[in-house]
Amino acid sequence: MSGCDFWGTNVKRHQITRACLFIGALFGATPGWSADAGELAGSICMACHGEGGNSVVPNFPKLSGQHATYLEKQLNEFLSGKRRNDVMAPILDSFSKQDVPALAAWYAAQKPTPGTVGDPGLLAAGKAIYEDGNVETGVPGCMGCHQPRAQGNARYPRLAGQHQAYTLQQMNDFKSGVRDNDKGKVMRAVAERMTEQEMQAVAEYMASLQ
Amino acid sequence: MKKHLFILSLLLAAATQTGAEENQPHAAGIESDGYVWNAMYAEKLQALSARGDALRGEIAFEICQGCHRATALGRPDGSYPRLAGQHATVLIKQMTDVRAGRRDNKKMFPFIDKHAVTPQEIADIAVYLQALPVPxxxxxxxxxxxxxxxxxxxxxxxxxxxxxxxxxxxxxxxxVSGQHYKYLLRESILIRNGDRRNANPDMVSTIKPYDDKDLQAVADYMSRFAP
Incomplete structure (x- = not known):
């Protein structure tokens, strides 16, 4: 394969690699990731997760700026089968456990693009859920773990600027139990208490944060 | 027959309950004969005898912050109590009692369940909270x-x-100083009515004679102690 048709633009693989390496160089020498990780990201992951991890397809998550600890956990759990996804399944032959730390560190070092707000009318309700939760139904405020601006930390993922559609899908998957690799079963307990409207609103609000 | 059908449907409803949220267990409390207040059992002893670490506690407390707030000051509407400045022993007793199902709290249970925190983390959280400032x-x-x-x-x-x-x-x-009035009042009423099942029987008999108006007065008085 010498290139791929990427939303109407024929991009050569080496161009992508070079672009990624250039982006990497802009951020200086970050320990933990190598040119190999950038090449892997640029050749395999980019088709869905976008250049520099900034996916432009709402169903596919942005990985740019995500915490390396979270990315490592997810990648390892895709490999072990603890997290399952039909789109990721055929990709799992393309990398191994040894690639995970460098790949995670590479994506963590990429600069995230701002998120897109689809329905600004949901932002106020989303902010209320994000900060205060729902006292009646026992939904905790998301910011307790995910931090005041959804920036996450070493233990909880960054959600700021993430695609609303992706975040919403994950909450629904936690609610139904389709996704069950959450730490301490906490996200399943939270999502189970949330209504569809609450999830839509809070996902929209998180997409609006940077 | 109708009654049987009703019971059957209840059992079916219980059996088909879906989702991940686990029900809080039910441990014998003040409603049962031979209840011993603050009886020791393995997990409570383990947490009480562990050397708590405030720094680890701050991290373990993250999953509590969504309700109790980042500085553990709770909410003035009484929905969630202040935990800042509370005695570590008291916090450990309450956390382990909720976990064991001796203090009923369905909302809190998934976040204090064994999946979420270890007995060591309970001790860590307690020493972290005990030292937090109480404005x-x-x-x-x-x-x-x-x-x-x-x-x-x-x-x-x-x-x-x-x-x-x-x-x-x-x-x-x-x-009780520095605690939200509405939380003090709510818990006082629960204790008086025998609904806080891990309560001290002496406390229950002491509070028994007081009506809601009295409890409002004393909760208000307590909420005004300089913390």
């Missing part, structure tokens, strides 16, 4: 009946909860 901006009552509140407090509460509402760490008596 005087807690929720207060309407201030209309403070003389009655003071009278009740001096007669029946001061012996255990102290002249400044400071409680008694060694005896597992909670600090």
């Amino acid at each position: 005087p901006d807690n929720g207060k009552g309407d201030g209309n009946n403070l003389a009655r509140g003071e009278e009740i407090y001096a007669r029946d509460c001061i012996v255990c909860h102290g002249n400044k509402g400071q409680g008694d760490s060694a005896r597992f008596y909670p600090r």
Whole structure:
């Protein structure tokens, strides 16, 4: 394969690699990731997760700026089968456990693009859920773990600027139990208490944060 | 027949309950014969004898912050209590009692369950919270009946909860100063009515004679102690 048709633009693989390496160089020498990780990201992951991890397809998550600890956990759990996804399944032959730390560190070092707000009318309700939760139904405020601006930390993922559609899908998957690799079963307990409207609103609000 | 069908449908409903949220277990409490207040059992002893670490506690407390807030000051509407400045012993007792199902709290259970925190983390969280500052901006009552509140407090509460509402760490008596009025009132009513099942029987018999108006007065009085 010498290139791929990427939303109407024929991009050569080496161009992508070079672009990624250039982006990497802009951020200086970050320990933990190598040119190999950038090449892997640029050749395999980019088709869905976008250049520099900034996916432009709402169903596919942005990985740019995500915490390396979270990315490592997810990648390892895709490999072990603890997290399952039909789109990721055929990709799992393309990398191994040894690639995970460098790949995670590479994506963590990429600069995230701002998120897109689809329905600004949901932002106020989303902010209320994000900060205060729902006292009646026992939904905790998301910011307790995910931090005041959804920036996450070493233990909880960054959600700021993430695609609303992706975040919403994950909450629904936690609610139904389709996704069950959450730490301490906490996200399943939270999502189970949330209504569809609450999830839509809070996902929209998180997409609006940077 | 109708009754049987009803019971069957209840059983079916219970059996088909879906989702991940686990039900809080049910442990014998004050409603049962031979209830011993603050009885020790393995997990509580384990947490009480562990050396708590405040830094680890700050991290373990993250999953509590969505409700109790980042500085553990709870909410003035009483929905979630202040935990900042509470005695570590009291916090450990309450956390392990909720976990064991001796204090009913369905909302909190998934976040204090064994999947979420270890006994060591319970100890860590407790020492972290105990040292947090307690500002005087807690929720207060309407201030209309403070003389009655003071009278009740001096007669029946001061012996255990102290002249400044400071409680008694060694005896597992909670600090009440700096706590939100609405939380103090809600728990007082639960204790009086026998609905807080891990309550101290002495506390229950002491609070029994008081009506809601009295409890409002004394909760208001307690909420005004300088924290």
